Amino acid sequence: MKYITLFIIIFVLWLLITFNLETPNLIVGALVALLTSLVFGKSFLKDSKKFFQLQRYFWIIIYLVIFIWECIKANLDVAYRVLSPSMPIKPGIVKVKTALKTDIGKTFLANSITMTPGTITVDIIDDEFYIHWIFVSSKEPEQYTNKILGRFEKYIKRIFE
Amino acid sequence: MSDTISLIFIIIGVVFDLFGCIGLIRLPDVYNRLQSATKSVTLGTCSILFGIFIKYGFSAIGMKALIAIPLLFFASTVAAHALIRGSYKSGIKLWDKSVIDDYKDVQK
Incomplete structure (x- = not known):
């Protein structure tokens, strides 16, 4: 099959x-x-x-729209950081936990994180993502988990799991 | 009409590529440079390809440009991930003003 x-x-x-x-x-x-x-x-x-379940395609379209919007917004943010003379960056590697189970879901989540500027996935160990972030805005794990993953995780869960 | 729209997309793409290159020069270390080198440039190049798709529509050229977008997308994300992990594993230090490093703990 x-x-x-x-x-x-x-x-x-x-x-x-x-x-x-x-x-x-x-x-x-x-x-x-x-x-x-x-x-x-x-x-x-x-x-x-899963390829033949039509509601997944519906979620893919919604996900793509949100993803492109986030991507443009975040690119403008990085452009601002790069161009401003004082260069307001605060880089670091943070650890976030994901609720996704399947490998393909994790792959797509990691790729989405990498594509939104400001964050690159460095490594995935079991259900923990290590993410290099150009501007670490808070020290609280809950807050930044929500900030990095929250936008995409629920859609990817609906698409792939 | 479609010429104008495609021109707008291509100009946006070139501007983002330019931002990516400026970032590549200005940012302090490998990790931050990868941020701008892989992503602003990917969005810029995807935008250029989309502009070409709008100009040529559903023809041989347009479809090739449209299919190149997801391919470029996956290639650049995987390349960024491999480069950043490889540079960490081979011992390149983070910038000295970095605020946090959780990845250090799992390296031992």
């Missing part, structure tokens, strides 16, 4: 990239997709049923 799902995804991606519906192109695409899905199918998602 998960081999077929992966095959379909790769094949559609191939069609979009080449943007060409002639027969030779389709055959080459199918061969490449078959080969790739045979090699990498083992390490694909454990539970490919």
Whole structure:
């Protein structure tokens, strides 16, 4: 089942990239997709049923909108820090705990944290994220956990778990 | 009309790329430089690619630009993560005005 799902995804991606519906192109695409899905199918998602649950796509769209908005806002914030003459930065590495269980959920949360400027995920050990933060605004773990993770965690939970 | 919109996106992208480069020069240490080098630049480049997508629409060029956005996104986040972890593991110190370092404890 998960081999077929992966095959379909790769094949559609191939069609979009080449943007060409002639027969030779389709055959080459199918061969490449078959080969790739045979090699990498083992390490694909454990539970490919989730691909066919439509409410997850709804949450992905909402998540993308929020994510892009946060990304732009935070980029402006970093631009301000970089450009202002006194350079108001206060860097440090903080530890936050996440409630997510699955590997894919943690991966996406880590990537989202890395993409919002000001924070980079340094390491994940079990359910603890180590995050380099350009402006550590408070010393209280609850406050900064909420500040870093709170925006994304609940949506990622709905999408991947 | 779509030319104007795509031009606006491309200009925003170039400006963010510029901010990223300024940050790369001004910020004090590896970790802070990675912050601006990977992220402002990623958002800027994604914005340029989106501008190209708007200009060319659903054609061969436009679709390639649109697909490059998620690829660039994942590549740059994973690269940033690998670089920052690698520099910590190989013993590069944090900036001396850093306020907190929780990661130190798990290194032993």
